[in-house]
Amino acid sequence: MHFSGLRVIREALTGHKGWKPLWRNPEPQPAYDYIIVGGGGHGLATAYYLAKTFGRARIAVLEKSWLGSGNIGRNTTIIRSNYLLPGNEPFYEFSMKLWEGLEQEFNFNAMVSQRGILNLCHTDAQRDAFRRRGNAMLLAGADAELLDPQQVRAMAPFLNFDNARFPIKGGLLQRRAGTARHDGVAWGYARGADMRGVDLIQNCEVTGFRIDGGRISGVETTRGYIAAGKVGVAVAGSSGRVMAMAGMRLPIESHVLQAFVSEGLKPTIPGVITFGAGHFYVSQSDKGGLVFGGDIDGYNSYAQRGNLPVIEDVTEGGMALMPMIGRARLLRVWGGIMDMSMDGSPIIDRTPVEGLYLNAGWCYGGFKATPASGYAFAHLLATDRPHETAGAYRLDRFARGYVIDEKGVGAQPNLH
Amino acid sequence: MLIPHPLLGLRDAQEFTYLGDARLIDRPDGMAEGAEAAFAEYVYLRDNPAGVHRELWFHEQGDRSWLVVTRDTTTHEILGAELARDAKLKGGAA
Numbered sequence: 418m419h420f421s422g423l424r425v426i427r428e429a430l431t432g433h434k435g436w437k438p439l440w441r442n443p444e445p446q447p448a449y450d451y452i453i454v455g456g457g458g459h460g461l462a463t464a465y466y467l468a469k470t471f472g473r474a475r476i477a478v479l480e481k482s483w484l485g486s487g488n489i490g491r492n493t494t495i496i497r498s499n500y501l502l503p504g505n506e507p508f509y510e511f512s513m514k515l516w517e518g519l520e521q522e523f524n525f526n527a528m529v530s531q532r533g534i535l536n537l538c539h540t541d542a543q544r545d546a547f548r549r550r551g552n553a554m555l556l557a558g559a560d561a562e563l564l565d566p567q568q569v570r571a572m573a574p575f576l577n578f579d580n581a582r583f584p585i586k587g588g589l590l591q592r593r594a595g596t597a598r599h600d601g602v603a604w605g606y607a608r609g610a611d612m613r614g615v616d617l618i619q620n621c622e623v624t625g626f627r628i629d630g631g632r633i634s635g636v637e638t639t640r641g642y643i644a645a646g647k648v649g650v651a652v653a654g655s656s657g658r659v660m661a662m663a664g665m666r667l668p669i670e671s672h673v674l675q676a677f678v679s680e681g682l683k684p685t686i687p688g689v690i691t692f693g694a695g696h697f698y699v700s701q702s703d704k705g706g707l708v709f710g711g712d713i714d715g716y717n718s719y720a721q722r723g724n725l726p727v728i729e730d731v732t733e734g735g736m737a738l739m740p741m742i743g744r745a746r747l748l749r750v751w752g753g754i755m756d757m758s759m760d761g762s763p764i765i766d767r768t769p770v771e772g773l774y775l776n777a778g779w780c781y782g783g784f785k786a787t788p789a790s791g792y793a794f795a796h797l798l799a800t801d802r803p804h805e806t807a808g809a810y811r812l813d814r815f816a817r818g819y820v821i822d823e824k825g826v827g828a829q830p831n832l833h
Numbered sequence: 834m835l836i837p838h839p840l841l842g843l844r845d846a847q848e849f850t851y852l853g854d855a856r857l858i859d860r861p862d863g864m865a866e867g868a869e870a871a872f873a874e875y876v877y878l879r880d881n882p883a884g885v886h887r888e889l890w891f892h893e894q895g896d897r898s899w900l901v902v903t904r905d906t907t908t909h910e911i912l913g914a915e916l917a918r919d920a921k922l923k924g925g926a927a
Binding site: 657667759 | 834846847851852853854870873874876877878879880881882883886888904906907908909
C-alpha cells in the first residue's frame with residue numbers, strides 16, 4: 418500500500434474502506450537468519466535497514482507486548498544533533514540527516530518538523546562552552562548559531578530574561594533540529610520492514626538465550642524456541658534484565674524519566690527551548706499541548722511511573738524559565754524506563770557471546786538517535802564491523818578508560 | 834517515597850541522595866592480584882534487577898548516615914532499611 422495525496426482523495430471519496438493494516442501479524446517461523454529482540458524504535462529501525470540495505474535475509478523482530486509500546490511511545494519527541502564530543506557528534510549528525518529524508522524514504526508521515534532547538538545560556542562561561550559546542554557541530558557538518566540576548570528575545574519574548582539568579586545571556590540554536598511524531602516513526606519503520614519481508618512478531622517475550630559453546634543458536638520465547646544465526650538485542654530500559662539471561666552484567670542502571678503535557682494552547686513556543694541553568698526542555702505539539710520534561714527520578718526503577726518530587730522540580734524549572742506556564746493546566750504525566758549508562762553514552766557492540774549483539778544505554782536520548790542507531794546496528798549485525806559513526810560505542814570502553822562523558826558530570830547514572 | 838530510617842523513623846526520600854547498588858560497600862582490595870579488572874567491574878558493572886534491590890541512600894539533609902535500603906524496583910515499595918555500617922559489620926552487602 419503506497420501513501421500519496423491521490424490515494425487520500427480516493428479514499429475520502431469511497432468512504433475510507435480501502436485502508437489496510439500497515440503490517441502482517443505472522444506466526445513465528447522455526448528459524449531466522451537475524452532476530453531482533455525488541456520491537457521499539459531502535460529494533461524496528463534495525464530490522465528495516467537490515468532488510469533494505471543488507472540483503473534479503475530471513476529477519477524477525479520479537480516484541481513482548483505490542484510494537485512501539487516502550488520508550489518510542491513515551492518520550493518528548495525531540496530530534497537534534499547538538500553534541501560536542503568527537504565520538505558522538507558525527508553519529509547524531511548522521512541521524513539528523515536520516516531524519517531529514519526519512520518520510521520520503523519510507524513513504525510514511527512521521528511529522529518530522531524542523532522547528533529548531535534553542536539551548537539557553539545564563540553565564541559567560543556557559544556561553545563560551547556553547548561557542549565551543551557550536552564549533553564542534555559545524556566541524557561535523559551540522560548547523561549551529563550563537564544568539565545574543567536580543568536575538569533570543571526576538572525569537573521567544575515570553576522568556577524570563579531578568580531572572581535574578583539565571584539571567585538569559587544568549588543561546589545556541591540549531592535550526593535543523595526539531596520534533597517528530599514518535600509513534601509515526603515506529604509505525605513507519607514497522608511498515609517499511611514488513612514490506613521488505615521482516616516478520617514482526619508481537620506478544621512474544623524472549624525468556625532465555627540458547628548458547629552452545631560460546632555461540633548463540635537461538636532464543637527461548639513465550640511462543641516456543643526460535644533458532645537464529647544472529648541475535649541483536651535492542652530493549653532499552655530492559656537491557657540489564659535481558660542481558661542477564663545471557664549471563665552478562667552491563668554498565669547500566671534502569672531509571673524512570675517522567676514527561677509532561679499541558680492542556681492545548683494556541684501556538685506559543687516556536688521550537689524546542691531548553692533551560693541551561695536547570696534541566697528543563699519544552700516544545701509544543703501540533704495539538705497545542707506543551708510537552709516538557711526534566712531530570713530522572715534518580716533511583717533504579719522498572720515501575721514506568723514516577724513520583725511527585727520530580728514533577729515539582731520540573732515544573733519549578735518551567736516556571737523559572739517562562740512564568741506564564743503557571744496558568745496552564747497539566748494534562749498528563751508519564752514515565753519511561755531508561756538505560757542510564759555509566760558515562761551517559763550508548764553501547765552498540767558485539768558481546769562476548771558470538772552472534773549476540775547489543776544496542777543499549779541510550780539514557781535520555783534514544784529517540785533522536787533512532788535512525789542512526791538502527792542503521793549502525795544493522796551494519797554491525799550484517800558485517801560484524803561497527804559503522805563508521807558508531808565506532809566509539811564499544812562495550813569495553815569503560816574498562817579501557819575510553820568513556821564518552823558528554824556532560825562531564827561523573828560516572829553516576831543519576832547525574833546524567 | 835518514605836524511607837524508614839532505623840534511628841529517625843519515616844523520612845521523606847527527598848532528604849536522601851541515592852548512590853545505587855549496595856554491593857558498592859564491598860570495595861575490592863586494590864593491592865590484590867587482578868585488582869584492575871576487579872575495580873573496572875566494581876565501578877561500572879551493575880546487576881540492575883527488576884524486583885527486590887538493595888541500595889545505598891545517604892541521608893544528606895538529615896543525620897548524614899548511609900543506609901542500605903531494600904526496595905522493589907517494580908513498585909517503589911520499600912521493604913526495609915538499616916544503617917550501612919551495620920550491614921558492613923555483618924559481613925558486607927550480600
